[in-house]
Amino acid sequence: MRREVFTNRKVLGGVFVILALISLSFVTSRDRTRLTSAECILRDALSPVISFVAESTRGCRDAIGALLHAGSLRAENEELRMELARLQAEILQLKEYQRENERLRKLLDFDAQAPYKMMAARVIGRDPANWLSVLIINKGKKNGIQRNMAVVTFEGLVGRIISVTNTTATVLLITDPKSAVGGVLDRSRDLVLVEGQTMDPGLLSVKALTSDVDIRVGDSVISSGYGGIFPKGIMIGRISSISEGKYRVSKRAVAEPAVDFARLEEVLVITGK
Amino acid sequence: MKVLLIFLILAACVVLEAAFFPYLPLGGAGPSLILIAAVLAGFFRGHVCGALVGLAGGLLEDAVTGRALGLSGLSKMIVGYMAGRVGEKVFKGNSIVPLVFVFIGALIDGVIYFGVGSSFGLLGDFLASLRHIILPRAVYDVLVTGVLYRLTCRLNRYLGEERLPRYRGI
Known part of the structure; x- marks a missing residue:
């Protein structure tokens, strides 16, 4: 009789712990504005x-x-040697374009686009199993980092800040299935939506917003600036394959990110204009 | 004292998982030292110890590197508990047995983590996760266990023969 009571208590205790953990993970998996105190203390420590x-x-x-x-x-x-040689030639050409652009800007009385205020941060941790596309960086609240700030490298867009502690911040990468960035095709100027995908982690899914979009393999996708989080004109990736949608009225493409996330060690957080 | 030592070992595992192994991925994934700790704790010291190590280590992992607090704690607690329960019925003298436990434990951990995570909308395609995360990580876990096995045996001896912790009726 006594043994039965113990067995029932054990089963109930186990079920209670499992339900408590499921509830806790459900609540904390939502888009949170702040981390729990325990998480902040542990991360900062x-x-x-x-x-x-x-x-x-x-x-x-x-x-x-x-x-x-x-x-x-x-x-x-x-x-890389071959790429370097090609890029050097390209830089020379771009410098020429830049000079021409500056002249034209002056002519048209455009304000030169103000550079963003950026803060360099070091990547200090990652999700070990790669389940979640997140990074931990060594800058946090006390450095002025806030939620939803965009994170970039010189190669292109990395992601956005999703949580902050005093000394660290977590970055949701653009390759995460929960991430969505408004993009524009550099060649045709058509608008697209760039999302992380689950089928092939590490690549990006590019969805055309209209059926007559002009998209080709090799096209560059840059951020459109719509949505208010990611600034305009930051390189997102390059189209690597294109397929027709389910009813052949829309096009879906896959893009390779501009940033090599596997080797990311330093990033820049855009803290303001 | 022993509890503090175990906590420090789990914290060291989480630090290595976050700062060292992601740069040495195998098939795109890093190993889960916490899972290895939970399985070996269950295997050597019984289901209660396995479940507690899995729960504490998993929660620590969630708090430091995860996005949903409790997800890893849940999967690793269940795996630690199962390793303890099954471990009570097998011969422990053969050093291949814990490797098999870790491999199967990693697969179960992956399936539970995916099942709960995808139901909350955090994760997507199961086959892709199996190919890119669950299987490579299980293999990596076995390799790391092979390297660390002697160390864990010594640690187990240091912690004493008596199973920790021991509660009335459990």
Whole structure:
């Protein structure tokens, strides 16, 4: 009899803990404006340790990585050399365009676009299993970082801040299925919606907003500036494949992000205009 | 004292998961040291210890690197509990057995995490998750367990033969 009572208590206790955890994760999986105190305290307490480990093991990681990828590194090195030569030629051409652009701007009396205020931050942590496309950076509330600030690198758009503690902030990457960015095709100026996708993590799903959109493989997608979070004109990615929609009235495309998220170590947070 | 030591080990696991292993991915995923800790705790020290280590480590992992507090805690608590329950019925002398436990535990952890996470709209396609996260991570977990196995055996001996913690009626 007594044993039965204990067994029932154990089962009830187990069910209670499971339900409590499911409820807690349901509540905290919503788009939260702030983290719980426990999360803030733990993140702030561990962030110096995480930062120290990330910094001090960089050499060790690079050495192991180089050993594991020696063959591919050689090929990549060769590819990069060729890319560098091509880019140098492109830079020369772009400088010429820039000078021309400045002259035209003056002529048309346009204000030169004000540069954004940016703050450099170091990536100190990631979701270990890659379940969630998030990064933790070493700048937080006390540095003026706020929710929904855009995060970029010189390569392009990274994501937006979704939660902040005193010394850290969490960045939701544009590759996350919950992320959506208004984009524009650089060549045709057609508007698109760029979302993270679940079928092929790491790539972006590009949805055309109209049926007659002019989209081709290789087109660059840049941010449209609509929505108020991401500034206009930041490189998002390049179209890698295109398919017809379900009823052939819309087009769906897949884009490769401009940013190499696997090797991201430093980012810039856009803190204001 | 032992509880503090276990907490510090779990914190060290979370730090390594967040700051070291993401830069050395296998098939796109890093290992889950917390899962390994939960499975081995259950395997060596019984289902209560496995569940508590899984719960504490998972919650710590959620708080530091996750987006939903409790998701990892739930999956790892269940896996730690199951490892303890099944571990009571198997021969522990063979060092291959814990590796099999970790592999199966990682698969179960992945399925639970995906099931709950996708029902809250956090995760999407199961087959893609299985290919890109669950399977590579299970293999990585086995490799890491193989490397750390002797260390965990020594730690288990250091913590003593008596199962921790022990409650009336459990």
